[in-house]
Amino acid sequence: MKKPMIGKPDDVKEIQVDYTRLRIPFGPVHPALKEPVSLRVTVRKEEILDVDIVLGHVHRGIEALAENRNLVQTLYLVERICGICSHSHTTCYVQALEEIGGIQPSERALYLRTLIFELERMHSHLFLLGIMAYEAGFDTLFMFTWHVRENILDLFETITGNRVHHSMNTVGGVRWNVTPQMIEKTSATMKNVEKSFKYIYDVFQDKTVEKRLCEVGVLSGDEARELCVVGPTARGSGVDMDVRRDYPYAAYNELEGDVSVVVRKDGDVFARTEVRILELLESINLIRKILEKLPGGPISQEESLLKLMRKIPEDETVSMVEAPRGELLYFVKTNGREGLWRLKVRTPTIPNVLGLKPMLIGCEIADIPVTVASIDPCMACANRITIVDSANEEAKIVGLDALWRKRRGGEK
Amino acid sequence: MNTAATLFLAFPAVFIISLLFEGVDRKVHARMQKRIGPPIIQPFYDFIKLFNKERIVPVTASSRIFTAMPLVAAAASILGAAIPLSNIITETSIVGDLILVLYLLAMSSIALMVGGSSSGNPYGAIGFSRKMSMVIAYEVPMLIAIVSLAFNPCHSLTIYDVVWTQIKMRSPLAFSYLSGAVAATAFLLCIPAAAMAVPFDIPEAKTEVVHGILVEYGGPYLALIKLAKATSSFALTFLVVTLFFYTPALFEGYVSLGHGGNLLLCLATALAFMLLTITVPRTVFARLKIGQAFKFYWIIPLMLSVASVVLSVLGL
Numbered sequence: 001m002k003k004p005m006i007g008k009p010d011d012v013k014e015i016q017v018d019y020t021r022l023r024i025p026f027g028p029v030h031p032a033l034k035e036p037v038s039l040r041v042t043v044r045k046e047e048i049l050d051v052d053i054v055l056g057h058v059h060r061g062i063e064a065l066a067e068n069r070n071l072v073q074t075l076y077l078v079e080r081i082c083g084i085c086s087h088s089h090t091t092c093y094v095q096a097l098e099e100i101g102g103i104q105p106s107e108r109a110l111y112l113r114t115l116i117f118e119l120e121r122m123h124s125h126l127f128l129l130g131i132m133a134y135e136a137g138f139d140t141l142f143m144f145t146w147h148v149r150e151n152i153l154d155l156f157e158t159i160t161g162n163r164v165h166h167s168m169n170t171v172g173g174v175r176w177n178v179t180p181q182m183i184e185k186t187s188a189t190m191k192n193v194e195k196s197f198k199y200i201y202d203v204f205q206d207k208t209v210e211k212r213l214c215e216v217g218v219l220s221g222d223e224a225r226e227l228c229v230v231g232p233t234a235r236g237s238g239v240d241m242d243v244r245r246d247y248p249y250a251a252y253n254e255l256e257g258d259v260s261v262v263v264r265k266d267g268d269v270f271a272r273t274e275v276r277i278l279e280l281l282e283s284i285n286l287i288r289k290i291l292e293k294l295p296g297g298p299i300s301q302e303e304s305l306l307k308l309m310r311k312i313p314e315d316e317t318v319s320m321v322e323a324p325r326g327e328l329l330y331f332v333k334t335n336g337r338e339g340l341w342r343l344k345v346r347t348p349t350i351p352n353v354l355g356l357k358p359m360l361i362g363c364e365i366a367d368i369p370v371t372v373a374s375i376d377p378c379m380a381c382a383n384r385i386t387i388v389d390s391a392n393e394e395a396k397i398v399g400l401d402a403l404w405r406k407r408r409g410g411e412k
Numbered sequence: 413m414n415t416a417a418t419l420f421l422a423f424p425a426v427f428i429i430s431l432l433f434e435g436v437d438r439k440v441h442a443r444m445q446k447r448i449g450p451p452i453i454q455p456f457y458d459f460i461k462l463f464n465k466e467r468i469v470p471v472t473a474s475s476r477i478f479t480a481m482p483l484v485a486a487a488a489s490i491l492g493a494a495i496p497l498s499n500i501i502t503e504t505s506i507v508g509d510l511i512l513v514l515y516l517l518a519m520s521s522i523a524l525m526v527g528g529s530s531s532g533n534p535y536g537a538i539g540f541s542r543k544m545s546m547v548i549a550y551e552v553p554m555l556i557a558i559v560s561l562a563f564n565p566c567h568s569l570t571i572y573d574v575v576w577t578q579i580k581m582r583s584p585l586a587f588s589y590l591s592g593a594v595a596a597t598a599f600l601l602c603i604p605a606a607a608m609a610v611p612f613d614i615p616e617a618k619t620e621v622v623h624g625i626l627v628e629y630g631g632p633y634l635a636l637i638k639l640a641k642a643t644s645s646f647a648l649t650f651l652v653v654t655l656f657f658y659t660p661a662l663f664e665g666y667v668s669l670g671h672g673g674n675l676l677l678c679l680a681t682a683l684a685f686m687l688l689t690i691t692v693p694r695t696v697f698a699r700l701k702i703g704q705a706f707k708f709y710w711i712i713p714l715m716l717s718v719a720s721v722v723l724s725v726l727g728l
Contacts, residue, residue, distance in 0.1 A: 024534045030622060045541070046702060135619045137610050137699025143445040208611060208698040365538065366701045369619040 020044050026368060028057045034131065037377065039356070039368070046364040051357050066343040071097060071309050074340060075169070081345065082378055083164050084127060087113075087120045088323035089345075090169040095249060096319035096332035097171050101312040107251075107295045109173035114251040115186075115290050116160070116168050117321075118283045122193075123152040124324035125276045125283075128376045129200065132273055135369035136212040141203050148196040151189050158182055171308050173300030183291055190284050197280045204273060213270035217359040217371030220267055229355045230348045231326020232279065233375045236272035238265040243322035250321075251290065258289045269367075269374040309338050316342075323348055325376045349378045418502050422494040427639070430493060430646035431455040433683060437691045444695045455642065462635035470628050472532025481527025482629065482636035485520045489640045492516035493647035496571055496654050500675055505572035510558060513571070513651060517606070520644050521547055524637060525615075528625025539624020542702050543615035549706045550605040550612075553713035556721060557598040560591055561655065563724040571654055578658040582665055586656040591724035596656035598716035603652070603689040605709065607645035610694040614702050645690060649682040657681055 022043050028036035036057035042050040062081055066074045078089045091113055098105065105113075126149040133141035153163045160166040160176050168174050178186075203209070219229070224237035234241055242261040244252045252259060262278040264271035301308060314336030320329050326348030333342040352375040359371050435452035442449025469475045492513050499505045506512075521543065529540035562569050566577045566585075578585050585592035605612040616624040629637055653659070659681045660674040669677060700708070 022534055022537065024538070043538075046538075133698070137613070137617060137619065138697070139610070140445050140695050141698075143447060147446060206698070208700065211700065211704055212698055364701060364703075366614070366617070366620050366699075 021049065024365075028054075033372065035377065037353070037372075039360075039372070041360070041365070041368065043365055046366070048360050048363050048365065048368070051360045053353060053356060055353070063343050063345060067340055069340075070338040071312060071334070071340065072171070072305055074343065075171070076167070078343075078345070079165050079167065081347070084124045084378065085120060085323040085325065085328070086165050087116050087168060088321050088328050090167075091117065091250065092319050092321045092323075092328050092330045093332065093343075094169045094171055095321070096317050096330050097312060097334070099317050099319065100315045100332070100334055101171070101308065103172045103301065103308065103311075105173045105301075106297050106299060108177075108297045109299045110251040111290055111294050112174045112176075112178065112299060113169065114255070115178075115287060115294075116156075116166060116174075117250065118286045118290070119152055119155060120166075121324045122280055122283045123149055123156070124376075125280050126152065128373070129204075129273065129276060131373050132213075132269075132370060133204075133209070135373045136209060138209060141200070141209070144196075144203075145200060148193055148200070151193055155186055155189055158185060170300060171305060171312075172303075173298070175300070177299050178294075183294070186287065187291055190287055194281070194284050197277065197284070201277045204270075204277060210270065212366075212370060213268070213273060215266075215268050215270075216363060216367045217269045217374055218267050219355050219359050221265070223358050224267070224355065227354045227358075228351045229326075229375075230351055231322070231324075232272055232275045233326065233352045233355060235261065235263050236275045236374075237267035238263060241327075243320050243327050247320055249319075254293070255286060255289055258286055269370050272374045312336070312338075314341075325349060325378060326352060347378060349375070353377055419494070419498050422498040422501070423490060426490050426493045426497060426643060426646070429679065430643040431459065431639070433646050433649075433686055434642040436683065437686060440687055440691050441695055444691075455638070459635050459639065462630075462638070463632050465631035467631050467633070468628075470531055470533070473628065474530045474532075477530040478527055478628075479633065481523045481530070482633040482640070485523035485527070485640040486636040486643070488516045488523060489520035489644040489647060492520065493643050493650065496647070496650050499571045500575070500654060500678055501671065503572060505570050508569050510561070510569045510571050510574075510655075513647070514555065514558060517644055517647060518547070518551060520640050521606070524625055524640065527629070527637075528627070531628035533627050535621045535623075535627045536625055538621050539615045539627065542621070543625055545702055545706055546605055546612065546615055549709035550602040550713070553598050553709060553717040554602040554606070556714070556717035557595040557602075558655075560595045560717070560720040560724040561585075563591075563721070565589060565724075574655050575658050575661075578661040579664050582661055584657045584659060584661055589724070590728045591720045591726075592656055594716050594723060595720035596652065598713045598720060599652055599656065600685070600689050601713040601716070602709070603645070603648050603685075604693050605705070606648055607690050608641060609645075609690045611697040611700045612705055613694075613699060614705055617699055620699075645686060646682070649686040649689070650678070652685055653678050653681045657685070 024041050024043060026039040026041050027033050028038045038054040038057065040052040040054065041048055062077060066077055069077060075090060075093060078093045079086045081089050126145050130142045130145035130149065133145060156166055157163050159178055159182055160168050168176060219233070219237045221238040224234050224239050229237070230241070240261060240263050242259070243249070245259045245261055248256060260282060262275045262282060264275050312334055314334055316331070316333035318329065318331050320327060322328070328348055329346040331342070331344035333340065335341045355375060356372060360368060363371065432452065434455045435450070438454065439449045439452055469478055495509055495513050499509070525540050525543045525547070528536045528543070561574055566574045568574060574585070581588050586596040587593070608616060616626055626634065626637060658678070660669055660677050663669055
């Protein structure tokens with residue numbers, strides 16, 4: 001190097017470059033990721049030395065949008081936070097409104113909510129199992145799993161008219177009733193899919209799949225508790241938690257004896273996958289119980305939605321449900337004038353994505369896709385704003401507090 | 413037909429047959445997954461479409477190597493496939509052409525490797541190192557399995573000599589000699605890795621390293637690489653048929669199939685072997701990790717190929 005030196009010779013530092021290390025950008029656009037997240041992975045040959053998780057590529061400002069809408073418009077907005085667990089979001093939001101407004105939905109409505117909830121869990125878990133198979137390079141299992149998932153989506157279409165955004169919930173009840181034919185179709189489908197689920201469980205224990213998933217991406221129980229991971233990610237690491245059992249909501253109160261929590265101790269990718277497969281079978285049991293116990297009566301309130309909305313006073317509350325990916329928490333603060341002061345959404349991916357670092361360090365590059373997929377990340381739910389200064393290519397992440405201050409004009 | 417004209421015709425024949433084979437592979441793969449699958453001539457559409465696309469060479473790439481390597485890979489594997497094919501048609505061969513064919517096939521993987529690493533992309537670099545390990549893993553058992561032919565009963569590394577031995581015995585080598593059967597098994601086990609099919613598509617695993625060595629390739633370069641891959645899998649399966657499973661030998665002395673019949677029977681056997689060694693594994697297995705694949709190749713196929721050499725020295 002015989003370049004002219006800039007500055008004093010004292011400023012020139014000897015930089016040690018370790019050429020054995022390679023920093024690979026894993027994302028934000030990568031075939032293994034269904035949504036944009038950037039993992040900056042440092043590797044030596046195939047071994048992972050360090051991981052840096054960068055979020056913020058798809059922030060949509062939903063919480064701010066909610067503050068400019070009325071309560072019912074927000075119901076449709078929160079449904080669009082996630083395409084997979086749309087029903088969890090609306091249930092969580094509607095429960096908060098019902099608690100504030102003192103509205104008691106009918107028994108039948110609660111049971112129907114729970115029915116859709118469990119169907120949604122099945123479709124979400126099947127979706128993930130398919131992706132897991134795809135990431136492990138097992139396309140046939142991927143195709144088969146999604147083939148089975150179509151049955152569940154057909155059920156959604158029969159019951160609610162929509163395959164993805166079901167729009168089932170409304171304040172004080174649900175929007176669609178089920179007919180005896182639908183119940184018959186549901187139980188027939190349950191019979192079909194049960195066989196397929198057992199087959200999927202068998203195939204996941206195939207030797208090549210096991211080689212890819214066992215003892216990969218291990219998250220110990222202590223680390224899981226420390227990072228507050230939730231849902232199947234926590235249950236795979238031996239943390240016995242489930243909102244459905246611990247803080248029952250909707251019809252889970254009455255199904256108390258039937259909710260059984262699947263827990264595995266190993267904490268590897270296979271344990272998390274196994275938890276999900278067994279939860280599929282648990283969901284079938286729950287759905288059968290729901291269809292058996294389904295009470296009669298109205299499904300929504302007699303009063304119109306507009307009148308109900310006007311009745312909701314200024315108050316605040318916290319609502320919690322067990323979404324397919326784990327605990328979903330809403331903080332809702334109404335303003336008493338049909339609108340919201342504040343909506344705070346804490347999706348399960350926010351705590352779960354932190355678990356990726358301890359999982360990935362020490363693994364191989366080949367393990368990244370399956371490990372990332374095993375927490376079932378939903379990035380759109382978990383993002384903060386990143387501001388990139390194109391002049392010097394500096395990126396800074398604006399946290400919630402700063403955003404809050406900016407919006408209120410330094411009020412706080 | 414004279415030899416020169418046959419050789420000249422062998423190149424377009426290799427092009428058409430190998431792309432058709434790829435089409436059949438994709439169709440059968442889809443049907444096994446309960447999908448409809450693309451039409452059998454889809455690889456031709458892909459080839460033409462890719463050739464009409466823009467040529468993009470990344471700034472970080474060393475452009476000469478990057479653009480030359482797909483051509484080298486395609487040329488080497490087409491030549492590698494054309495030699496055994498024209499041997500069957502003309503019923504002659506050059507002395508020691510088996511070594512040439514194996515070199516050409518190795519050449520095609522090495523060209524892909526070098527081209528991928530010259531792209532300047534970190535995924536290309538990882539793909540390069542993975543491909544290097546894979547080449548070491550499968551080439552060694554493959555070559556040793558071929559070496560067993562040099563002993564008993566052929567005493568030759570010339571393709572048509574091996575075929576002639578099988579015709580004289582009126583039975584394919586794998587059916588008549590234990591050493592032949594063992595060597596054929598080792599060779600067949602090496603085919604999925606050489607053709608870069610799941611579970612051994614580790615160098616270009618799309619969910620892990622974004623197609624690894626192919627990451628920066630597109631347009632005509634990608635078309636050539638796809639052609640090289642299709643041709644080399646055809647070459648490998650056709651080679652295994654000529655060396656170990658020359659099925660026309662079974663009919664020798666009973667019915668005369670003629671030149672065309674022999675060739676068609678060979679192609680049909682090659683297609684069957686391709687479905688067995690490429691399509692079925694890629695349908696029923698998940699992708700392995702590089703360490704697991706390496707271990708597999710250095711335990712089972714290597715042991716088998718060494719055993720085949722020992723057996724053929726013993727005259728079995």
